Amino acid sequence: MSSSLRIVNGKVHDPANGIDGEIRDIYISDGRIVDASPEDAVSIDASGMVIMPGGVDIHCHIAGPKVNLARKLQPEDHRRDPHPGTPYTRSGSGGTVPSTFATGYRYSTLGYTTAMEAAVTPIGARHTLEELHDTPVIDKGFYVLLGNNIFLQNLLKEGRRDEFKQAVAWWVNSTKAFTTKLVNPGGDEPWKGKKNANVEDIDEKSTETGLSPRDIIQAFVETVNELGLPHPPHIHCNNLGHSGNYKTTLETMKTAGDLRAHIAHIQFHSYGGERGKNPTSAAREIIEYVNSHPNISCDVGQVMFGKSTIMTADAPLAYLLRGFKKGKWVNADTECESGCGIVPFSYQEHVFMHTLQWAIGLELFLMSEDPWRVLLSTDHPNGGSFMSYPKLIRLLMDREFRIEEMKKVNQKALDKTSLRDLKREYTLNEIAIITRAGPARVLSLRNKGHLGAGADADITIYDEQEDKEAMFNAPRYVIKSGKSIIHNHEFVGDHIGKLLHSTPAFDTDIEQIVQPFFEDYYSIEFANYAVSDQYLHDHEVIAGIKTL
Amino acid sequence: MSLKLTLHTSPDVPLEAPCLNPDTLAGMTADIVAAQKVMHGNQAASVGDFFKVAGKANGTLELEGDLSRVKYIGAGMQSGILNVTGNVGQHLGAGMSGGDIRVDGDAGDWVAPEMRGGRVTITGNAGHLVGGAPRGSAIGMLGGEIIIHGNVRNETGHAMRNGLIAVGGTSGDFTGVNMLAGTIIVLGDMGNRSGAGMQRGSIVSMNPAEMLPTFTHACVYRPEFLRLLLLHIRSAGLPVNDDHIEGAYDRWCGDVVEVNRGEILLLNGA
Numbered sequence: 001m002s003s004s005l006r007i008v009n010g011k012v013h014d015p016a017n018g019i020d021g022e023i024r025d026i027y028i029s030d031g032r033i034v035d036a037s038p039e040d041a042v043s044i045d046a047s048g049m050v051i052m053p054g055g056v057d058i059h060c061h062i063a064g065p066k067v068n069l070a071r072k073l074q075p076e077d078h079r080r081d082p083h084p085g086t087p088y089t090r091s092g093s094g095g096t097v098p099s100t101f102a103t104g105y106r107y108s109t110l111g112y113t114t115a116m117e118a119a120v121t122p123i124g125a126r127h128t129l130e131e132l133h134d135t136p137v138i139d140k141g142f143y144v145l146l147g148n149n150i151f152l153q154n155l156l157k158e159g160r161r162d163e164f165k166q167a168v169a170w171w172v173n174s175t176k177a178f179t180t181k182l183v184n185p186g187g188d189e190p191w192k193g194k195k196n197a198n199v200e201d202i203d204e205k206s207t208e209t210g211l212s213p214r215d216i217i218q219a220f221v222e223t224v225n226e227l228g229l230p231h232p233p234h235i236h237c238n239n240l241g242h243s244g245n246y247k248t249t250l251e252t253m254k255t256a257g258d259l260r261a262h263i264a265h266i267q268f269h270s271y272g273g274e275r276g277k278n279p280t281s282a283a284r285e286i287i288e289y290v291n292s293h294p295n296i297s298c299d300v301g302q303v304m305f306g307k308s309t310i311m312t313a314d315a316p317l318a319y320l321l322r323g324f325k326k327g328k329w330v331n332a333d334t335e336c337e338s339g340c341g342i343v344p345f346s347y348q349e350h351v352f353m354h355t356l357q358w359a360i361g362l363e364l365f366l367m368s369e370d371p372w373r374v375l376l377s378t379d380h381p382n383g384g385s386f387m388s389y390p391k392l393i394r395l396l397m398d399r400e401f402r403i404e405e406m407k408k409v410n411q412k413a414l415d416k417t418s419l420r421d422l423k424r425e426y427t428l429n430e431i432a433i434i435t436r437a438g439p440a441r442v443l444s445l446r447n448k449g450h451l452g453a454g455a456d457a458d459i460t461i462y463d464e465q466e467d468k469e470a471m472f473n474a475p476r477y478v479i480k481s482g483k484s485i486i487h488n489h490e491f492v493g494d495h496i497g498k499l500l501h502s503t504p505a506f507d508t509d510i511e512q513i514v515q516p517f518f519e520d521y522y523s524i525e526f527a528n529y530a531v532s533d534q535y536l537h538d539h540e541v542i543a544g545i546k547t548l
Numbered sequence: 549m550s551l552k553l554t555l556h557t558s559p560d561v562p563l564e565a566p567c568l569n570p571d572t573l574a575g576m577t578a579d580i581v582a583a584q585k586v587m588h589g590n591q592a593a594s595v596g597d598f599f600k601v602a603g604k605a606n607g608t609l610e611l612e613g614d615l616s617r618v619k620y621i622g623a624g625m626q627s628g629i630l631n632v633t634g635n636v637g638q639h640l641g642a643g644m645s646g647g648d649i650r651v652d653g654d655a656g657d658w659v660a661p662e663m664r665g666g667r668v669t670i671t672g673n674a675g676h677l678v679g680g681a682p683r684g685s686a687i688g689m690l691g692g693e694i695i696i697h698g699n700v701r702n703e704t705g706h707a708m709r710n711g712l713i714a715v716g717g718t719s720g721d722f723t724g725v726n727m728l729a730g731t732i733i734v735l736g737d738m739g740n741r742s743g744a745g746m747q748r749g750s751i752v753s754m755n756p757a758e759m760l761p762t763f764t765h766a767c768v769y770r771p772e773f774l775r776l777l778l779l780h781i782r783s784a785g786l787p788v789n790d791d792h793i794e795g796a797y798d799r800w801c802g803d804v805v806e807v808n809r810g811e812i813l814l815l816n817g818a
Contacts (some may be wrong), residue, residue, distance in 0.1 A: 076683075097587070
């Protein structure tokens with residue numbers, strides 16, 4: 001394959017550069033998009049096709065110890081869904097939690113070229129980096145879990161805010177992470193320490209640390225904005241899945257003030273009603289707050305009917321869910337850092353709760369006023385596999401299809417939502433925003449999510465079709481870093497994507513403060529904890545923006 | 549004349565051949581059958597590379613040769629007759645829902661995992677996990693009959709939920725482990741820990757067996773259903789004698805670590 005390409009006659013959707021369906025030519029040289037046609041360029045005729053930047057998944061779970069545990073837990077999934085190799089690509093196994101190779105290839109068959117693993121414990125970083133290296137085609141990074149870290153909470157309790165900031169930066173550097181992730185902040189420690197305990201209120205102070213979830217969230221939002229990481233703290237709020245949790249979500253967003261914050265899978269945090277009783281939809285309350293606060297971004301975490309795997313650092317939640325199905329499940333403690341729970345699950349149309357979740361996700365999408373900040377995700381594999389994105393796109397773009405699908409679900413649950421009244425249909429440009437340009441902007445990935453000169457040549461070319469599910473299911477061409485990966489629906493190449501991470505500056509004196517804690521409480525030596533640079537392989541440091 | 553496949557080249561490594569069932573080959577001529585795809589290890593190959601094909605498919609498929617390295621014979625079968633002269637490999641009749649498989653020889657492990665209907669007869673011995681649930685699945689055999697004239701190895705009827713497994717010889721350890729329901733009859737000796745983790749269902753043996761401490765003795769009686777079942781398997785050619793049919797049985801209940809609704813019936817006075 002030549003390193004220069006010219007894509008002609010295609011309809012370009014590049015919302016970051018204000019291009020909405022114009023016929024334009026795109027030129028590629030040495031893995032980047034360029035302004036002028038290179039002389040030796042090979043042409044691709046994209047007549048009747050739609051050209052978009054490669055997709056960017058801002059929130060998924062694709063690598064690391066918990067993902068591997070979920071793979072081991074479900075051999076039946078792999079047996080039923082083998083992923084054969086091709087002359088260019090390796091084989092693997094599928095299901096809701098595919099093997100590393102299948103994950104990379106399946107993302108690329110949907111036109112996705114970047115994906116961010118959303119929750120990795122610091123102690124699992126080395127494992128995650130190795131798995132990400134074996135996840136082909138896509139570029140990738142991960143968010144490091146720090147919201148239930150005992151050492152950091154002790155610093156906060158003692159009011160040592162500068163050392164807290166240094167320690168957060170040290171942890172991001174030591175794990176090669178992209179940004180920080182908070183999961184049920186302050187909730188895992190009571191869970192591990194007392195029988196079935198959890199925090200229920202954002203202002204509930206822990207008896208051990210004297211800190212409330214709000215104290216932890218506020219400290220992280222301020223610190224990450226001060227450090228200028230490329231992505232604000234990625235927050236999985238408290239009370240996920242509980243009726244009435246929208247108040248916690250609103251309070252979490254208010255805690256951020258006017259500082260940047262990202263709320264993960266916000267659908268799971270948009271329930272009204274009383275705790276312990278059937279939920280109602282609070283999508284309107286949530287989306288109105290998001291619409292009017294440009295510092296907040298979120299991904300929806302849409303639920304799609306069918307098999308899924310609940311996979312979370314929110315250990316008490318996994319314990320709750322295991323009671324519904326009485327099947328196999330895993331709960332784990334991760335030293336002083338986090339918890340973990342895995343429950344194979346399936347969302348069913350006839351179940352009230354599942355229909356409500358499905359409808360709330362769609363409500364959030366359809367009532368969003370700024371597609372740049374309300375992004376597409378299914379919290380893969382929690383709400384459904386990333387392989388269901390094309391169907392989700394069709395639900396957003398095609399009201400008639402939506403009406404047909406609404407006939408199949410629990411009507412009582414649907415009556416509790418406003419989904420029937422929402423007439424909006426997403427345009428192709430809006431889809432390009434919520435799947436590409438938006439996530440790239442929220443992640444500060446300046447070379448991704450657009451097709452302007454200098455951008456990474458990550459390009460997807462779809463046949464323009466009436467059936468949007470079929471269209472987004474099978475791009476005709478996928479180009480990654482200027483290299484043809486899929487040509488006429490067939491794999492013609494392979495690629496090892498790079499790691500995207502950030503390196504905030506910190507004072508190395510912090511290591512002297514962290515080290516004694518390790519010697520007292522960790523199972524591994526301090527010297528062996530930080531991940532060495534040889535685990536980076538091909539990588540790119542993403543510069544952030546200081547906003548405080 | 550029915551379709552007949554004779555092994556001419558033994559595979560070096562296991563050959564996966566789920567196409568070898570009367571439904572898939574229905575209506576095919578010998579040439580087309582020979583061109584069917586199989587996997588030889590990780591390499592694609594065709595039926596003709598290993599088998600000489602004769603005749604035309606008419607609902608009965610005959611296989612001949614030592615097929616102990618051929619896996620998934622009769623997998624997914626819904627109807628028709630499959631006769632094998634020689635040994636067969638693992639996963640014979642996996643997921644079959646109908647039809648009749650008869651093997652004049654021995655079978656490998658995993659005879660008819662996740663079977664839903666139909667009948668499998670093995671005149672020789674079979675391996676582990678007859679009628680079992682594949683790893684990760686909660687449910688094994690859902691219906692149908694497996695008749696084995698020889699011996700079977702461990703975990704016979706693992707997680708089975710319905711149907712009948714009848715063994716003329718002996719069974720290994722963990723007979724009926726985690727079974728949900730259904731019936732297993734072993735005319736010879738059973739190994740250790742029979743019925744471990746069983747929820748419901750019946751395990752019957754004609755010889756004394758060591759009971760787990762989580763089973764309790766209930767009574768001695770003559771269950772009516774058992775006479776019918778034993779007459780049925782006698783007609784299938786298993787060595788059931790009159791003492792078996794007329795005898796009384798010790799009933800043991802278990803497994804109390806589960807719901808305690810299962811039973812093990814042992815011929816009284818044997």
